[in-house]
Amino acid sequence: SLDEMVHVAREMQRLGFTIPLMIGGATTSRAHTAVKIEPNYTNGPTLYVTDASRAVGVAGSLLSDELRDQYVEKVRQEYAEVRVHHGARRQVINLLSIEEARANAFKGEWQHYQPPKPKSLGVREFDGYPLADLVDFIDWTPFFHTWELAGSYPKILDDEIVGKEARQLLDDAKAMLQLIVEGNWLKARAVIGFFPAIAEGDDILVFEDEALTRPLTRLHHLRQQASKPPGQPNYALADFIAPNSSGLVDYVGGFAVTTGIGIEAHLDRFEKSHDDYSSILLKALADRLAEAFAECLHRRVRTEFWGYDPEETLGNDSLIREEYQGIRPAPGYPACPDHTEKATLFKLLSVEASTGIELTESFAMYPASSVSGWYFSHPSARYFNVGKIGRDQVTDYAIRKERPLEEVERWLAPQLVDGGR
Template sequence: MKVLQDFPLPEIRPYIDWSPFFMTWELKGKYPKIFDDALVGEEAKKIYDDANALMDQVIADGSLKANAAYAFWPAASDGDDVILYTDESRSTELSRFHFLRQQWERKGQKDYRSLADYIAPVDSGRQDYIGGFVVTAGIGADELAKKFREELDDYKAIMVQAVADRFAEAFAELLHERARKDWGFGQNEGLDKDELISEKYRGIRPAAGYPACPDHTEKRTLFDLLDAENNTGVELTSSYAMYPGAAVSGLYFGHPESRYFTVDRMTKDQIEAYAKRKGKPLSEIEKWLSPNLAYEPE
């Protein structure tokens, strides 16, 4: 495991994808072309400059801090589960991630994906791995935003959160680049920052609660494996949201054919089997996966 605390924000800054930043302010357009937009270009340039001024400030005074933890584990798939082992002997199970499988046919699609498909099966004889990470750039963000609100500067209070979010996402990008190099296959990528933002690299980093892995409760397993609360300062709320909000977590898959997908709607038989695999009551699983159910729970 690698733990990075108080990571230098200037090293993270070049990895920022600015396009989502403008959506925070309800301005449509991609960076940097948005600056040339006749309707929103001038306003977009102003908030961009304000954001960079605030970044300069938080770097100078240390009011925002970035922490991260990531690791790799020997792993093998067992159906739609991924087994993590304690060491390279692969004789003792450490933990499991539980995944779900697509059930609905899509145009041009010939298979039904599960994230477990991107890890070698337990009986394959291949030695495979899975990684996981938690990053934040939001340590101190709430305190700084509160300070601005007390000064009746709501604009800067909102800007703090927007800037922290951009740093956090950029830190996740930077960390993934490091992880691929640690893994071995990322040593000779030679990608520039635009290519990184466009995900031209091998592998994916899906997050629990998102389309390929819609069950938020899987975050608990990841946080326990990384001792994330102690190593990063990020906590999980009762609803499995991350606090502070400027945080990103997920898993690293290195399979060359891995890509993002949407699990979408699932029938009761899969949900029942999933509940059994997780050792949880069906009603609890149905609660967390309610947007994905293709049936009405009893």
């Protein structure tokens, strides 16, 4: 993750490294490198490389006795200018105290609401889910972004600049997709689960039984603290679950899917034949299939397994626009930005035993072509960005999670506001 890159830069500085640090990847940027990474590693040069094809040229400049010093100084001056411009653009964020934010929470009309009950409670596993059933759920727009082709599908196919390249890439992708499906190159596995739940403050208590006597776990969530215009609440995901005071029994779901099982054998084959293009293409398609699997299962959850919207007939474009009832937020993403909450999800669903998906020490999922998250059914449930939060909420969150404050601050670093409450 981007935060891990910052951590690595700090460790290189602490350990006295002087070698160049080259930054690249789909989520990286020149601005992030200049603002977040370079200031933490001053012993050696830090350089953003736009793509792998340019890495050789950058490395050549760094190895050249004639070019190195001038090149490094030029980059450092450019990054200093980026930081100045970035600082000038930063807006002052007006934060509420966490108490004020909670007072402005979303208020569900619980006295007029009956939470829909899933068809069955507990965990359900899927092994060898048909890949052919996932193809129609693929969202192709992010696929083109992987190749740094800007535009939305299908409009990108007629783009004056990149249209020809996009069409050729799509033809290649569909040809390989046919091989993947017909040859069973990848195995799709998943696990989903539904559990009785109630909200307690900003947390969600999960139970084994509807009498709420056998607790399973607690889901910790964060609340928006930015000051909002009148009538706009400060959301936390717990707002979409009935509180204990309502007297209702609500439900929460969880899921984990992967289409990355079996990919390594094919990547090894491409590596041995020096076929980098096919290797990248396969990884990109596996990622798209994983997202398609998550979308496919979520539809079955809404119409079948939870069944709160059995008459849904949305097409794929409407699914991509998320025009359905309910949400499936993922730990590490804007509505629940704490990656460590994946550990709670994985334990609750026995994800590793059920699917083979593992969590790394930085809470990334392996195989990489995996998706996991929570299911919420409330008709007002929506995606939102927690955004910046104050020190008061971080301290409260650390207490609720029973984790050291320093550890929590590290994982929530992108959310912290310096000088926050």
